[in-house]
Amino acid sequence: MFDFRQLRYFVAVAEELSFTRASQRLHISQPPLSQQIQALEADLGVRLLDRDKRNVALTEPGRVFLEQARQILAKADEARSQVSQAAAGFSGQLRLAYTVSVTFHPSLPQTLLRFGRHAPHVRVLLSEMYTEPQFAALLAGELDVGFVRDLPRHEADTHTLRIDEIDREPLLLALPSEHPLAARRKIWLREVADAPFVVQPRELAATLYDRLTLIAAKADFHPLIRQHAQQINGLLMLVAAGMGLALIPASMCTVSLAGVSYVQLEDPDAYMLLAVASRREDTSPVLAQFLSVVAEARAVPNLL
Structure with a gap:
């Protein structure tokens, strides 16, 4: 059976129509070149080239085989390139999850944009998922990487999971615009200790719920929870409706809703x-490439 070397030799001779020029192009001497062409013809059982001392x-079989040889070599080069890209992490797929609140933070779209430019042949499969389910999916091998809002709660998981911090995003207080404190630039949470709050259910968003409880505890009060919203952006509607105050990530202040101040x-x-x-x-090489993009973006101010 013929091999890739014989195909390359044949293509060179067929394109040059000269054993001398083909041997120069291939950087080999003419005798082994001629021997390989003869072996190729013997294997195929046809004469591919008519030659004499000058021409x-x-x-006709040679013209047909030339097109086939070019296609085979092109496919081989393509396969070699794809394998190399996969080994380097520039092709394949990446299963990525993110919490709802991250959609308001510039890190998610900017990281996806930079990674898309860095590794355009990687297919990114996106899922919206709260932090705790992300940890479970990572541990089960059902997810490759996730944008999370908290550290693992179990010590054993901290040894299994790698956590690369991107930001410690300030939390703002969202309150009705007519609230007496709405015109203030900064306040302490204890100043609204008697006010009702609106939150997401803890079973859905434990991170933000627990952070409110922690800050309130350090201010010597327990927050009065009046209403719940399934999604974090639903909290703002409840604030606008005068149902209570809400703790939100600073990136959510890009959401301009009438009747809400931050x-x-x-x-x-x-x-x-x-x-x-x-x-x-x-x-995974693909994951390594993604994490390198995250690291590079963190090293350059204003990219994340």
């Missing part, structure tokens, strides 16, 4: 973690 011409908090714990989580043992 070389393709036979005030910074002085409390030192008024922040929300944003990190990228993955399995420590995952040696």
Whole structure:
């Protein structure tokens, strides 16, 4: 059976129509070139080239085989390129999840944009998922990487999962625009200790719920929960309706809703973690490329 070397030799002779020029192009001497062409013809059982001491011409079977040889070599080069790209992490797929609140933070779209330019042949499969389910999916091997809002709660998981912090995003207080404190630039949470709050159910969004409870506890009060919203952006509607106040990530202030104002908090714990989580043992080249893009973006101010 013929091999790729014989195909390359034949294509060179067929394109040059000269054994001398073909040997120069291939950087080999003429005798082994002639021997390989003869072996190819013997294997195929046809004469591919008519040649004499001065001229070389393709036979009709030679013209047909030339097109086939070019296609085979092109496919081989394509396969070699794809394998190399896969080994380097520039092709394949990446299963990525993110929490709803991350959609308001510039890190998600900017990272996806940079990674798309860096590795355009990687297919990114996106899923919207809360932080705790993301950790479970990562541990089960059902997810490759996730944008999370908290650290793993179980110590064993901290050894299995890799957490790359991106930001400690400030938390703001969303309150009705007519609220007496709405015109203030900064307040302490204890100043609204008697006010009702609206939150997401803890079973859905434990991170933000627990952060509110923590800050309130340090301010010596327990927040009065009046209403729940399934989605974080639903909290703003409840605030606008005068149902209560809400703690939200600072990136959500880009949402302009009539009747809602945002005030910074002085409390030192008024922040929300944003990190990228993955399995420590995952040696996927695609994941390595993605994490390198995240690291590069973090190293350059204003990119994340």
